[in-house]
Amino acid sequence: MKNYKNLFPIFKNNPDLHYLDSTATSLKPQVVLDKMMDYYINYSANIHRGLYPISERATEEYEKVREKTAKFIGAKKSGEIIFTSGATDSINLVANGWGENNLKEGDEIVVSIAEHHSNFVPWQELAKKRKLVFQISDLSFSEKITKNTKLLAINHVSNVLGTINDIKSIIKKARTINPDICVVVDGAQAVAHISVNVTDLDCDFYCFSGHKMYGPTGVGVLYGKVDRLVQMNPVRFGGGMIKTVDLHNSTWADTPEKFEAGTPPIGEVIGLGVAIDFINEIGMENIMVHEKELIEYLFGKLKGIKWINILGLQNLVKLSERIGVVSMYSNDKRVGTSHDMADILGRKFNVAVRAGHHCAMPLHTKFGIKTGTVRASLGIYNDKNDIDELIKGLKHFYKIFNS
């Protein structure tokens, strides 16, 4: 198994760190940090304005990342890519910019129970505001879609279960019921782990964050089909997004500038471009092979621990249909909470996992889990030793509560 740890400077000062929290955020490779530093040191001018060389360079690089991003997710043109501050921001833009403008009282919208709060709460709020019928679909998705369903919001990969949804088939099926259904896909957990082609998926919107794909925080992406972007209103107003302004009215610039008011996160967008290069250079195939080997190893080890349950495992048969995310809980009442477990793993073993509901309370409630789960999630830098330490920590934890 190839070792990628040396590409990530965090391990130089933390050689014993066992980072199993990539679903929350991924670590950053040196190349991304170097490029951002290069921008801030050598050409940190604003974009789209200056007529001097460093501003022109910044503008050119920023716009090149738009092209690169379009190519990375299989969009037809770079104008379909809008830079936001993250997946949450992208989804809120669709809810407030498209939903507000295109949905009316009585329209149905369907959201899956397995959504991250970022792809749940904006729709719940919109439904209240616009008096929409808010339908919650179970894990099989399509049963709630009717010819009155105007929008479906669904994740590509669950941040709790690690399951990869067959988005292409779901969309195809949804469109046989209502050809004009608008499908918003939350790809926050997909883009760093599986190949994505939005044109092939035929989704209307696709949202993700830079920081979960080896890029910086503060930058995200909203992909939108041209026709849908035409139907969408800007929700933030200010510099950079206007065509004309007079004392009474203003007109808007073309897409995508129309949706990027104010100074964008320039250094972060440039860093995102390098994160895309980083993924492309390793190759998605190699990433998937690396993670698959680790998932199999992890599941093999967890199977041997009788007091641990894996959330939703009965719904997930094939390891090939999931990424390296596992949310677990104890079936032994003598054992402490998920937070106790994560605390001991972190403090005693330097194993970084996440405890709680992982911003997916409706899903945990569906499974009857009150105090949350412990989630371990993998990235390209992980190896079998990280998993061995996790297992060692879990066994130690059990011993404490049973001695």
Ligand SMILES: Cc1ncc(COP(=O)(O)O)c(C=O)c1O
């Ligand atoms: C599936 C999913 N969607 C959306 C988000 C929100 O991403 P961000 O906090 O970067 O906006 C997350 C973050 O964990 C996620 O896992």
